[in-house]
Amino acid sequence: MRVVRVREEAGDRFELIDEHGEVDGRAASFVRSLLGRGCSPHTVAGYLYDLRRFYVFLGESGLTLSSFKVAHSVDLLAWLGKIQSNRVRLTSFPAAVRTTLSPTSINRIMAAISSFFDHLVLAGEPGVDANPLATSQELARGGVARRRARGARRLKRVERIPRPLSRDQVEALLAVIDRIRDRAMILLMLQGGLRPGEVLNVHLDDIEYGRRRVTIRHRTDHPKGVRTKSRKERVIDLHEPEALAAVSRYVATERPTNAPSRHLFLVGGGGHRATEALSYAALAKMFKRRCIAAGLRESWITPHALRHTHATWLWEGGMRELALQRRLGHASYESTKGYTRVSDAMMLEDYRRALAVQADRVRNAEAL
Template identity: 50%
Template sequence: MDTLPLVEGRGRPSGLSGATAQGVSVRVQQRLQEDGSTLVELLDEDGTPVEVVAGFLRFLGARDCSPNTLIAYAYDLRHLWRFFASRGLSWERFGPPDAIALLEYLRSVPSRRPRRRMTLSVVTMAADGPATKLAGSTVNRILAAVSSFYEYAILSGLLERANPIEKRPDPALLYVSERHRPFMGRASRQRPVRRAVRVKTVQRVPRPLDDGQVELLLGQLRGLRDRAIVLLMLHGGLRPGEVLGLHLDDLAYGRRRVVVRHRDDHPKGVRSKSRVERVVDLHETATLAAVSAYVMNERPDDADTRLVFLIGGRGTRRLEALGYDGLVRMFSRACTRAGIREPWVTPHALRHTHATAMWEGGMRELTLQKRLGHASPESTRLYTQVSDPAVVADYHRALDALGKPVEGRS
C-alpha cells in the first residue's frame, strides 16, 4: 500500500495544560489502499493505531461518510488524545467533570492555520512563538466529534455509562422559528437538546461580491474553462465540488439546465456535499454559452473521461481531471490580478453571491433552498439576514410614519 504524506493538524497544545502534550507525537496518518480507498488512522506515540478510534472511523466509513469527514474526525480526536496525555487520563475514565477541563484546554490550544477571519483574534504564546487560538466554532466542532465518538462507544457496548459530553433538553428551541424542526413536530421522539459544554459563537452573515468585484474578476479570467467554472458558481449557485464533478451527460443545452449528481469516483477525490441530486436551471445565456465554448474549443478532444473540466495545455498533467487545488489556485490568481484578494473572497463566495441575488430578487425561501440543494432550511435562512424585504418594508413604513424621507425610493 502507498502511504500518502501526513497532513499536519489544526494546532498543537501549548501552555501550562498542554506542555506535556506537546511531547506526545499523537498524529493522523492517511494511507491509500489497493482498492483506491483511503485508510485514516490515529496513531499513538508508539506509532500504533488507537484501536477504539480505528473502530469509530470504520463505523463512519461503513455509513459512507466521505474521506474528508473521516480525516476531520481523526484530527478532532487527536486533540482529545493529547488532552488525555496532559491529564494522565484514558478514554474510559473521561467523565463529565473532565469535559469542562477539555473545554479550557481547547481554548488554550494554538492554531497554526492561516487566519481567514476578518476580526480581531486572541493570541496565545506557544513554545515557538505567538499563535492565534482555535476559533470558537472549531472548539464546538471538536466537542461534537468527541460526543459522537462516545455515542459510538456506548452503541457498540464498549462503554456502559452516559455520554460524558452531556446534552440537556432545551424546550425553548421549539419556539425558535429559525430552527429546523422534526417532521412530526412536537409529537416526534426527537427532542431539542443542547450540549452543556460549548462555546458561544458569532453567527456571521454570508458576504457576497458586489457588481464591481464580479466585473473585475471576470475580466481577469484566463481561458474558456476558467470562465465556465466561475459562471456556473456565480449564475447557478453550484458548489465547487459540484462544478468539478460535472459530466458531459449532465449538460442539457437545449433545456438550459445542468443536473447535479452525487458521485464518489472522481480521480482527485472531489465529491458533492449533498447526497440529494437536483436540476439547476441556467437561463442566463452567458453561462451555458461559456460552457459550450469551452467544451467545443478548449477541452482536450482526446480525453477518455466524461468529466467536463480537465487540465489542458502541453504539460505532464494534461488530460487529468481538475481538482480542488487547481480550482482554488486559478481563482486566487484571478482575484490577485483583479485586486480583490481578501480572506473571505473564495470560490464558495460566488455561491453566496448567487443566493443573495436570488433572494433580493424575490425568490421564495423554499425555492431557493431547492435551487441551492440545502438539506435544512436553516442554511437558506442565512441569506434572509443579508437583506430581508419584509424588514426593509417595515423600516420604510416606520420612516413614513415619522415623516422622514426615504432615499432611493420614488
C-alpha cells in the same frame, strides 16, 4: 499521536497512530463506521485530528475514556480554548497576532468527540456505557430526560452572515479571466450557485443545453477525491445565458477531445495530464491567482463565495425561502436563513414605510 495518510489505488485513507507507532484500534473502528455512513476521506481526517486533541487532553489530565465524565467537559472546553489556531489576525501593529480556536472550531471538536463516544457505546467499549458529551437535544431525541444532560457543554458561537461579492468585484474578477474553462467554472458557481465540489463533479451528460439546466448528482468517483457535499441530487435551471454559453464554448474548443473521462472540467493544456479531471487544489489555486490579478485580496473571497453571491442576489431579487433552499440543495432551512439576514426584503420595506411616516409627521408639524 499523529494522523497519517496512506495512499492507495482505491483512494487515500487516514489512520491515527499512537505513541508506540501502532494504529489506534478504537479510532480505526470509528473510521470504519464513518466511511460506512458515507463520509469522505477528508471528513474522516478532520475527525481524527479532533480525536487526537482529545487523546492529548486525556493524557495531560490523567484521564481515560472510561473515567471521562460530564463534569470533565468544562475542563475540556477550557483546555481547547487555550489552543492556538493556525490562522493569524492582522492588527494595526507591525506583527500579526495568532489567535486561539474559535467557538465554532471548539464546538466542532466537541461534536466529533461526542460522535466518537456514541460509537464506543454501540461497539460495547468496556467502561463506556453512555456518551458524556451528549447534548440535551440528542438525549431528548433518544427518549432520555433532558435533566440528564445538564452538564453537557457547548460554546455560544457567532452566527456569521454570508459575505457576497459586490457587482463591481464580480465584474473585476470576470474581466481578468481569459481562459474559457476557468470562465465556465466561475459562471456555473456564480449563476448556478454550485459548490466547488459540485462543479468539479459535473459530467458531460449532466448538461442539458436545450432545456438550459444542469443536474447535480451525488458522486464519489472523482479520481482526485473531490466529492459532492450533499446526497440530495437536484436540477439547476440556468436561464442567464453566459454560463451555458461558456460551457458550450469550452467543450467545443478547449476540452481535450481524446479524454476518456466523462468529467466536464479537465486539466487541459499540452501536458501529459491534460485529460485528467481537475482537482479542488487546482481550482482553488486558479481562483486565488485570478483574484490577485483583479485586485481582490480579501481572505473571505473564495470559490465558495460565488455561491454566497448567487444566493444573496436571488434573495434580494425576491426568491422565496423554500425555492432558494431547494435551489441551493440545503437539507434544512437553517442553512438557508443566513442569506435572509444579508438583506431582509420585508425588514427593508418596513424601514422605508417607517421613514415615510416619520417624514409625513415632520411635514405636518412644520405646516402647523
